[in-house]
Amino acid sequence: MFNKKLIFLILVLGLALTYAWSRIHVIELGYAVTQLGKEAEQLTRDNGLLKTRLADALATAKLAALAKKHKMSPPDQTRIFFISEETQ
Amino acid sequence: MKPRGRFILIQAGLIAGYGLIIGRALFLMLQDNQKLEKIALQQYRTSVQSEAGRSRILDRKGKELAMDKPVWSLYADPAEVRHPYQTSAVLSKKLKISQKDLRGKLKSNRRFVWIQRRVEASTIEAIRPLQLEGIYVIKENKRYYPQGPLAGHVLGAVGLDSKALGGIELAYDHYLMRHPVSGVYMKDAKGRLYLASTRFAGTHPKGDLYLTIDKGLQFLLEESLERTVRKHAAKGGSAVMLDPATGAVLGLANYPFFNPNHFDEVSLSRWRNRAVTDLYEPGSTFKLVFLAAALEDGALSLNESIDCEGGRLQLPTGNVIHDSKPHGRLTPPEIIKVSSNIGAYKIARRLGPKRMDEWIRAFGFGQRTGIDFPSEAAGIVRPHRGWSMMETATISFGQAVGTTPLQIASFYAAIANDGAQMKPYLVEKVVSPEGDLLYQSRPEILHRPITAKTSQRLKEILKGAVLEGGTGQAAFLAEYPVAGKTGTSQKSEPGLGYLPGRYVATFVGFAPADRPRLVLLVLIDEPSHEQYTGSQVAAPPFKEMMLRALQYVGVPPARGGGLPVMEAHAESMPRFYAERKLKTDGDSFEVPDFKGATLRHVLRAVTHFPVEVEFKGRGVAYQQDPEPGSWIAKGSRIYVAFKPLY
Helix, strand or coil: CHHHHHHHHHHHHHHHHHHHHHHHHHHHHHHHHHHHHHHHHHHHHHHHHHHHHHHHHCCHHHHHHHHHHCCCCCCCHHHCCEEEECCC | CCHHHHHHHHHHHHHHHHHHHHHHHHHHHHCCCHHHHHHHHHHHEEEEECCCEECCEECCCCCEEEEEEEEEEEEECHHHCCCHHHHHHHHHHHHCCCHHHHHHHHCCCCCCEEEEEEECHHHHHHHHHHCCCCEEEEEEEEEECCCCCCCHHHHCEECHHHCEEEHHHHHCHHHHEECCCEEEEEECCCCCEEECCCECCCCCCCCEEEECCCHHHHHHHHHHHHHHHHHCCCCEEEEEEECCCCCEEEEEEEECCCCHHHHHHCCHHHHCCHHHHCCECCHHHHHHHHHHHHHHCCCCCCCCCEECHHHEEECCCCCEEECCCCCCEECHHHHHHHCCHHHHHHHHHHHHHHHHHHHHHHCCCCCCCCCCCCCCCCCECCCHHHCCHHHHHHHHCCCCCEECHHHHHHHHHHHHCCCCEECCECEEEEECCCCCEEEECCCCEEECCCCHHHHHHHHHHHHHCCCCCCCCHHHCCCCCCCEEEEEEEEEEECCCEEEEEEEEEEEEEEECCCCCCEEEEEEEECCCCCCCCHHHHHHHHHHHHHHHHHHHHCCCCCCCCCCCEEEECHHHCCHHHHCCCCCEECCEEECCCCCCCEHHHHHHHHCCCCCEEEEECCCEEEEEECCCCCEEECCCEEEEEEECCC
């Protein structure tokens, strides 16, 4: 009889502790997810900033100015070769 | 008291205490108390709003024309700023704004004042370490145009809070604008967020906008246009390039340029996409309307000769019309070639005002083309009942009507496209971040005013106009046959009539004339030197733009010029290219041998199969995983490494 009561109490206590642990774990994970979300957002913004810098560096006007600075010019008409692909 | 009695008393006290608490809790729970519920929710829930943003605008090849740039906005809670003088002194140096204004803001009685919006990352990095009391930052997005003024008039502009102000940004705002989205988070006693929220998505799908504009073509149009305007000390200019087969606008330039990054530094008149929103008298480019009409109505033969009266014709009303040079009898192709006003009038006269009016409208003049751009002008065409004899005459050579440059380009595109006038459009497609196609434009025929036969005859006539003796001779290309027409019109102002010395010079045409790929209109507004005609001012830049554009899009030369066209044969191409058929079995397929194939060939091979392909390097493939001959399932990943050819 005593053993049954003890087992029951241990079982109830165990369940209560498991429930409490799971709640704590969920909250901990919540903090982690929120933190990761923030980091992801920051990285996305950093990535966005880098993309704008890349696009900026590749702007046609800038490339054209650089080409001109390095004494490059559009190819002479006789130096353009048109290759017609055979389709079959 | 006996121990047992004390125990019972304590037990009873505890039960009564708990009973009270439980009773109170039940009372509070069962009572409909919204106020208490609100207080509770405020304690452990909070709403966080994402920043507003916009999707990208890309050219037809996917190059960025407009994108969001992360920026920060600084605000202050003046109640928390204990040293407004020192804080304003520090901030004014970093932000380059007046210290006095800042001090005023920091001494304000409000709890929220903007210090500066849209601050760049480098400035924020300089301010953050200072840890100024009462100064906070908010993450925002600023619209950024990495190409600067390139296609600025087409793109439009975006103001604060990502709000579209004009151009394509405004026309396609429903696809581009990502409104701020709220999410509900749980928070702890210290105010830290600890549960990620479920965000509420917007109602309309968003995606990247692919324009029909080609960045490379746009650049060469703008470069040449700017040079021409400067050379002739003109007021401005426009250039419109269309694909006649579809109506897609490949390039659309206006000078002076408009840089949407600095939209607030220029007057509103600089914003206007004048090729679409502004009217001008088309001059001699309009003569083709009545030539096409007369041919279509059977009122004219190309072999007959028309007396051009020696360059001077007096109308029964006493008004006189002139040609720039005296001409005798000319055939209709010769009338176009030398651009005789008298000849054009005599052709149009055969139709009569009513039929002229009908034909003008049949070609879409006096109505919007329906291009997907805001504020398009419809043009001005007065009903024929009000036309005087002189007005009928002047309309026949492109005066007393108002058209946009786009309408004229669209009209010539119809001639180039065997008579089918396509609706011009600027947006090719909208693609979601997941790759789903949200919108795809479809070429649409607006009108089919003339038959292919008439179109063919007009092409031949226009080819003649750029040959020796024609007004458009300066647009002649040795490498490609060109068809086109010059136009010179005098500008007018209400109440003042035609203004001496103020002209609009135009050239419009297409090439290669036999199988037109590109239609181009070049307009120069008020060239101020002695040269002011279409043939002197607009034809040379047309020639330059058209030649470079045809080479850019890869149109092989049609004649002369000595340009070689090489034939590529299957045996000279990588082996894979010749055997690109995939072996499939249900949801699986046999991995082909990619070795020797270019990136394009690999992509082409797997384009209809849902596999991920990872690439490394450039040139030709030399390694792959899985090995050729392996069977892989849908969704698998293929790794292909490339090495340079030389």
